[in-house]
Amino acid sequence: MKAAVFYGPNDLRLEKVPVPEIGENDVLLKVDMCGICGTDVHIFRGHFPAPNLPLIPGHEFVGHVVAIGSNVDYVKADDYVTADINISCGHCYFCRRQQKLFCPQIRQIGVHMHGGLAEYVKVPAASIYQVPATFSPRQGAYIEPLACAVHGQDRANIRTGSSVAIIGGGPMGLAHIQLAKLKGASPIICTELNKTRLQKAREMGADVAIDAGETDAVEEVLRLTEGRGADYVIEAVGSIHTYKQAFQMVRRGGTVVAYGAAPSTAALELKPFDIYSKELTIVGSYAGTYETWPEAIALIQGGRFDPDKIITQIAPLEEIVGALETAEKDKDVIKIQVRP
Secondary structure (H helix, E strand, O other): OEEEEEEEOOEEEEEEOOOOOOOOOEEEEEEEEEEOOHHHHHHHHOOOOOOOOOEOOOOEEEEEEEEEOOOOOOOOOOOEEEEOOEEOOOOOOOHHHOOHHHOOOOEEEOOOEOOOOEOEEEEEHHHEEEOOOOOOHHHHOOHHHHHHHHHHHHHHOOOOOOOEEEEOOOHHHHHHHHHHHHOOOOOEEEEEOOHHHHHHHHHHOOOEEEEOOOOOHHHHHHHHOOOOOEEEEEEOOOOHHHHHHHHHHEEEEEEEEEOOOOOOOOOOOOOHHHHHHHOOEEEEOOOOOOOHHHHHHHHHHOOOOOHHHOOOEEEEHHHHHHHHHHHHHOOOOOOEEEEO
16 A cells, blocks of 8 residues: 655655554554644654554544454454544553543554554554544544634633634634633634634634734733733744733733644743742643544534634645645645645
């Protein structure tokens, strides 16, 4: 099969490799579509740990079942499915408390084991979710990132009528705008440097879209909230500069959601006294799992969330390196998906 194979920083090759051999508890999917995530760009540049090389990246995929392990009786050939990429041991302290993202043995498809930037991908049958037949491949491949955003919203616990500032108008920032709107947040404020993304933020439901290249984003958020700061601030960029802004624009007693994936070696200087005296709540949001997957499917199926408003480009697998470079550098392009 054709696959994008990652060998190390800036070394991603399109190669012919063997189709994965499945075990008795696995299924094999023919990939219909696989999204490119910011994490994939970080992996490509060597800024995100991918410990098992060579690796086929790609974790936002949807496809059809073409082979089934001997122990699998709840998935059948030609089922239209996606898969929770988070695979844990199932029996440790965290797994038994429904916190598998913290499992010491956690593995993620496309990060620690071969993923969906290929014609076929192997996944554990226990991770499979059925995708409605009405979903396009574009919609199906957006279930995973939407599940991540749903998890971030759950971690924030946004209340109706609360002010929400979202830093970044990329695919995840836009998803958070739409989800915050569904929660009844008001006002919803987005800060972003790119004018195309600012316009898209307005289309997705932002009450105010701040051009951070022309206006001091922190001062403007404070002005819009009568000097208090936002009730909730979601950092969806992953840079030290914007993380600093998040703590400057949240109100006393407010919540900061660390959603953007900063480089693993980046460090942020915080004053513990500010956290203490302002009684800030700081929550991290790493990935979607468990109920966030069927919730994401329900949001798309019910017409509450439309991935087509975010997806701007479809690329063939042969152009994967160029697609990653475009995703990194061309901010007029919001979301790229790959059709193997």
